[in-house]
Amino acid sequence: MSYPVFDLHCDTATMLAFQNMPAELAASAGMLGQGEPPAAPDLPKPPVAADLAAGGFQLTANKIGATPWAQCFACFIPDSFEPAGAAALWEHVSCCLDRELARHGDRFSGVRSAAGIRPALAEGRIAAVRTIENARLFAHDIELVHACAERGLLMASLSWNAPGPLASGHDAPERGLTATGREALRRMEEERVILDVSHLNDVCFDEVARLAERPFVASHSNARAVCGHKRNLTDAQFAEIRDRGGIVGLNYADLFVVDDPAAMPPTFDDLSRHIEHWLDLGGERVLALGSDFDGCDPVPDIASADKMPAFQEHLEQRFGAEVTEALCGGNALAFFERFGR
Template sequence: MAYPVFDLHCDTADRLSWQSLPEDLKATLGSDAYAPGDEEHLDEIRDIKANRGHLSLERVGSTPWVQCFACYIPDALSPQDSVRFYEHVSANLDEQAGRHAEAFSLVASAQDIPEQPEAGRLLGVRTIENARLFAADLAHIDALRRAGVLMASLSWNAAGPLASGHDDESAGLTDVGREALRRMEDARMVLDVSHLNDRCFDEVARLATRPFVASHSNSRAVCGHPRNLTDAQFCEIRDRGGIVGLNYADIFISSEGVPTFDDLSRHIDRWLELGGERTVALGSDFDGCDTPPCIAAADDMPHFQKQLVARFGADVTRKLCFDNARAFFARWS
């Protein structure tokens, strides 16, 4: 039996749309393709139906699947250029959905996500990673929420106009970032704290009045990478009624060799030990990372779920793969 999937983060939308970016944006970003190696295979990374990436309609197959498609905005872009970048990636996602309407559609709200998604149909949720375009005009928050963006993060790795990632541990939220947080809560756009440095996380915890999410972050107690969550951060999210998406990126799973299923499952073990049975979710980071053999791409999901059931049981597997994420967005977005 295939359990439905609700995956909180992938970079597939960027990867499919990158090569058609306006030339001045590509020049700023310094690359004709999103992922290393795509430059030699541009015809193979254009279409959501079939491509050389981690996620496609063919790879999803018959698994009922809801996918958060992040528009990842690089740190190199100004807030003003970030607006154009977002518009391009979003338009490409619309085009993909129109081209493959029989198998792929975008939802406008959490209420459009059924308790049991249809097999063989991919449902897409719009999100933003590094929403620096909000610094150009905070009115974008309300407009994009009305357009179906359900979740956004305030930074990537560097210090930015809203907040800072782990490249700068000394920088906190900016004044604009604090106002963006307030406006997001008013608009019922979920805040994603993945990529925030520890100082920014602490500020968010002090200021936020609604639950928030770490869409693709693992346990720092298991793998000491700063992008992972401390136990205290995980418990903060748990206690607020948020969720945390398990990241498949090899560097966030283990610092020793090629990660195995056991390495990845240790992060789940840790979170369950912390009482996180209703907090754990999936946040693959597909098309934005190097993945381990146990879940190298979307078509490995059926076997991955069998391993999850064998280790954690059917109830936890169902909650991890789908129920916790759907329940969260139904309550809070």
């Protein structure tokens, strides 16, 4: 049996856009050269001559196959981009995604609201959901919150790893939200753009928990009690998301699954420990998937989208049909339909 998938995060659209990055945009961010990603130790280079239908990406239509699939395509904005450059990058990634969705319209449906996800799945097409990772462009012009929402943005995070103009990531543990970040949070809630707290440091998370009036999600974060990386969620943070009615996406990145992936590659059993821990915390309706495809080195058992059928078989054997359905897509779809635009 194939369970519908709703994956809360991948970097595939941005990796695609990096292949034809305008030279002036690349230079403005200190990138290595036209078409190359910024210098960052945890950012892979895009595969050559790939597209959303086929090629070298971890996530393509061919690799998804017949599995019903909704995919959040993040516009990932590296910390090297100033807010104005971030706005230009959002435009570039969005246009590249638009062209690719039109080119492969038989396989993809670009949805502009949460209400469009289920019909796309019913038509047998991949529902493409727009998100932003590190929405520092909102510091350039706060009205971009509305403009991006009108273009179909359904979810956004306020930071990546470093201190930013809105919030700070896990590499800056002592800084909270900026005044602009607090305004961005308010405007996002007005527009019903879902807040993603993955990458926020603990101080920022606590401030968001005090200020947010709507449920929020961690699109691709694991359990810190299982793997101690500070990108992962503490039990208290998971409980905060749970009690608000939010969801948490399981990240396949090996460095967020086990403490030392270089010593021994993680396995399905290692991923399962995160699921089991969250189930122990009462997270049956919180569990979701947040692969981080094309932005990480994933666990070999789920190294690309074509591994999903076998992965679902393992999940069903370990956790049963009800948990597998909820984890793979049911919880995320219900959340977006209730709280999304």
